Amino acid sequence: MSRTILVLPGDGIGPEIIAEAVKLIDALKSRHGLDVELDEATIGGAGYDAAGHPLPEETLTKARAADAVLLGAVGGPQYDALPRELRPERGLLGIRKELGLFANLRPALLYPELAEASTLKREVVEGLDIMIVRELTGGIYFGEPRGVRTREDGEREGFNTLVYREHEVERIARVAFETAMKRGKRLCSVDKANVLEVSELWREVVERVGRDYPGVELSHMYVDNAAMQLIRAPKQFDVMVTTNLFGDILSDAASMLTGSIGMLPSASLNADGQGMYEPIHGSAPDIAGQGMANSLATILSVSMLLRHSLREAALADRVDAAVGTVLRQGLRTADLARGGEAVVGTAAMGDAVVAAL
Numbered sequence: 001m002s003r004t005i006l007v008l009p010g011d012g013i014g015p016e017i018i019a020e021a022v023k024l025i026d027a028l029k030s031r032h033g034l035d036v037e038l039d040e041a042t043i044g045g046a047g048y049d050a051a052g053h054p055l056p057e058e059t060l061t062k063a064r065a066a067d068a069v070l071l072g073a074v075g076g077p078q079y080d081a082l083p084r085e086l087r088p089e090r091g092l093l094g095i096r097k098e099l100g101l102f103a104n105l106r107p108a109l110l111y112p113e114l115a116e117a118s119t120l121k122r123e124v125v126e127g128l129d130i131m132i133v134r135e136l137t138g139g140i141y142f143g144e145p146r147g148v149r150t151r152e153d154g155e156r157e158g159f160n161t162l163v164y165r166e167h168e169v170e171r172i173a174r175v176a177f178e179t180a181m182k183r184g185k186r187l188c189s190v191d192k193a194n195v196l197e198v199s200e201l202w203r204e205v206v207e208r209v210g211r212d213y214p215g216v217e218l219s220h221m222y223v224d225n226a227a228m229q230l231i232r233a234p235k236q237f238d239v240m241v242t243t244n245l246f247g248d249i250l251s252d253a254a255s256m257l258t259g260s261i262g263m264l265p266s267a268s269l270n271a272d273g274q275g276m277y278e279p280i281h282g283s284a285p286d287i288a289g290q291g292m293a294n295s296l297a298t299i300l301s302v303s304m305l306l307r308h309s310l311r312e313a314a315l316a317d318r319v320d321a322a323v324g325t326v327l328r329q330g331l332r333t334a335d336l337a338r339g340g341e342a343v344v345g346t347a348a349m350g351d352a353v354v355a356a357l
């Protein structure tokens with residue numbers, strides 16, 4: 001039986017980068033025997049425009065039935081004035097929650113060809129290979145209560161709740177330890193346990209899970225220090241595990257070690273191993289429609305999809321290698337060019353990857 005990938009282009013540069021990913025999947029089907037069917041649905045602002053909701057019912061139904069989901073990005077200034085429940089970002093949070101995608105893997109890997117593209121010195125980033133394991137369905141993005149209320153003195157205040165239950169920490173810690181076992185066997189848990197009670201519990205549970213993994217060297221770091229260390233000496237890290245908010249921020253920072261935010265893919269997995277795959281960046285409204293977005297993060301998300309959801313490791317390796325080839329050929333989208341290089345657009349980069357397969 002053929003497997004199904006549900007494609008959700010979303011907003012802004014989403015459709016542009018997803019077009020390149022679809023081109024790649026089509027080439028894998030016709031030239032390398034990949035057996036999958038693609039289906040498409042709307043999410044985010046596109047979902048709101050088409051069906052009045054950022055996560056249309058039909059999209060969710062299709063996502064539940066699919067073997068994997070491939071998402072572009074959501075959001076845009078034209079939707080920012082909508083009531084919060086109807087904003088594109090709620091569609092993304094909603095699909096993550098509904099599918100139970102609690103484990104978000106964000107690899108920050110420097111392709112050697114891009115050592116000069118990083119804004120940091122070559123010696124700081126050369127050989128970089130970090131895996132950020134971000135908790136994705138809990139924490140302050142989902143905690144209740146939240147809102148804006150008027151105090152008795154008439155002043156308004158906004159509030160969100162940062163809450164983690166033990167089982168939520170336990171399962172993400174387990175994913176992180178398992179990930180570390182398959183890599184360099186070092187895990188750094190990032191928290192703010194010097195200030196937050198929720199981090200105290202986080203740390204305690206991570207320690208407890210760690211007893212099942214004596215072969216993994218566990219360390220803890222406060223998030224402010226972790227942000228600094230990522231810029232000072234990023235190669236000290238192997239696997240990092242952290243909360244939803246901290247992981248969101250640290251992974252954007254880590255992406256610049258690899259040359260651009262347009263280089264970082266991600267996999268979001270649930271307890272059954274079902275996955276959604278997306279670049280870590282957003283819809284980039286500032287460059288949308290100009291054909292200049294870097295599609296490599298999305299193309300590398302396809303690689304993660306092949307590896308984790310379709311168990312097609314050889315094809316995933318082929319995609320990773322093709323990305324290396326085009327970078328070696330000197331192709332750079334604008335975000336990767338640091339002067340002197342010829343700049344290619346979104347479609348030309350996608351074509352080159354397909355040609356290098």
Ligand SMILES: NC(=O)C1=CN([C@@H]2O[C@H](COP(=O)(O)OP(=O)(O)OC[C@H]3O[C@@H](n4cnc5c(N)ncnc54)[C@H](O)[C@@H]3O)[C@@H](O)[C@H]2O)C=CC1
Pocket residue numbers: 013072073074075076077089092261262278279280281282283284285286287292293294295297335
């Ligand atoms: N997963 C998602 O769908 C996410 C959605 N968003 C949404 O995206 C919108 C824009 O948010 P921003 O904070 O501007 O973050 P962003 O990640 O969209 O853009 C930040 C900067 O990086 C650049 N950039 C991002 N992806 C790129 C790519 N593939 N190639 C070249 N340059 C790229 C953009 O041009 C911009 O200058 C907002 O509506 C936000 O809520 C933000 C982050 C994640």
Ligand SMILES: CC(C)CC(=O)C(=O)O
Pocket residue numbers: 089092093248280281
């Ligand atoms: C747009 C947010 C919902 C999430 C985000 O920034 C991310 O997952 O990287």
Ligand SMILES: [Mg+2]
Pocket residue numbers: 248249252280281
């Ligand atoms: Mg983010």
